[in-house]
Amino acid sequence: MNFSSSDIKHLLSTSDPQAVDALMEEACRLRDEVYGRRVFMRGLIEVSSHCRNNCFYCGLRRDVQCRRYRLGKEQILDCCRIGHELGFRTFVLQGGEDAWFTDERVCDIVSTIRSMFPDCAVTLSLGERSRESYAALRAAGADRYLLRHETADAAHYARLHPSEMSFDNRMRCLQDLRQLGFQVGAGFMVGSPYQTLDTILEDLEFIDRFRPEMVGIGPFIPASGTPFENHPAGSVELTVRLLAIIRIIHPHVLLPATSALGTLHPQGRERAIAAGANVVMPNLSPQDTRALYSIYNNKLATGSEAAESAADIRARLKAIGMDVPTDRGDYR
Ligand code: SAH
Ligand code: SF4
DSSP states (O other), X not given: OOSOHHXXXXXXXXXXXXXXXXXXXXXXXXXXXXXXXXXXXXXXXXXXXXXXOOOTTOTXXXXXXXXXXXXXXXXXXXXXXXXXXXXXXXXXEEEOOOTTSOHHHHHHHHHHHHHHOTTOXXXXXXXXXXXXXXXXXXXXXXXXXXXXXXXXXHHHHHHHSOTTSOHHHHHHHHHHHHHTTOEEEEEEEETOTTOOHHHHHHHHHHHHHXXXXXXXXXXXXXXXXXXXXXXXXXXXXXXXXXXXXXXHHSXXXXXXXXXXXXXXXXXXXXXXXXXXXXXXXXXXXXXXXXXXXXXXXXXXXXXXXXXXXXXXXXXXXXXXXXXXXXXXXXXX
């Protein structure tokens, strides 16, 4: 890693504005060197709020009593049609671990999207599945898979998840996805319960070692009805500094400005871009289901987080000197 542990601890805690500015500048310089001053848009389609898992942090965990929904194939294709018109060339299908989304159904949806929109990439984010399942999804045409590692510290992992979930299986999934030729997204929440500077260092070492094509990080935000509902939200400042550090450790990474950051701070996205982020994922889900996909409280899905504001999003990014190409925005 091009930083020592003490460099990182210093960068995460310093109140010297010059040191922080230098960090941000270096991150942007590296992003611009690899990708140019460009931000890639992905259309996020939240396909299901049903989940068999019980992750302690998540508002969709199975023990939360809430109205649940899932989108069928035609609804998902409608979202893609709208998104394609708006200039999206990547569709991200994300959801809870919902048994309705069998391999057969997901493969059919993925291959239909790929044939209807041959110029688009399909990203899946449907949680942990078997290697055979991932292989089938890949063969059906899925290009990328987002599965945050959540924490690279096994003991920390065990405090965020019930014992039926395991760190080893999460790592197995990430390895399988990589070996099957997916562009893989890892990542973690900033300020999750029991996170320490040391576990963050382990996360950074993991990113340095595994070199995921994408890294999603955003602040933890409490979700009502979960064991962590009273835990404070993560820090916007820390998230932004970590984005910059991740860009410097891994200059080629595709790094989103996450909605969680946008939810906690009105300028969250702009701040992330100024820290070296180069992806935005506005919400392309049907309007009436957005509020039901309540992973955390007050999740933003309107205004600048809404895909129908694509023109406004482009204008805001242009205003800070970034171009927004109509292209798949693959890893390079
Ligand atoms: N079920 C899939 C995808 C949906 S959850 C999966 O778990 O991979 C997507 C991500 O949302 C999770 O990886 C987690 O990092 C994030 N998330 C869940 N609860 C959150 C919370 N309370 N605050 C911030 N992010 C959260
Ligand atoms: Fe389910 Fe994903 Fe939420 Fe865990 S984080 S409860 S797997 S939706």
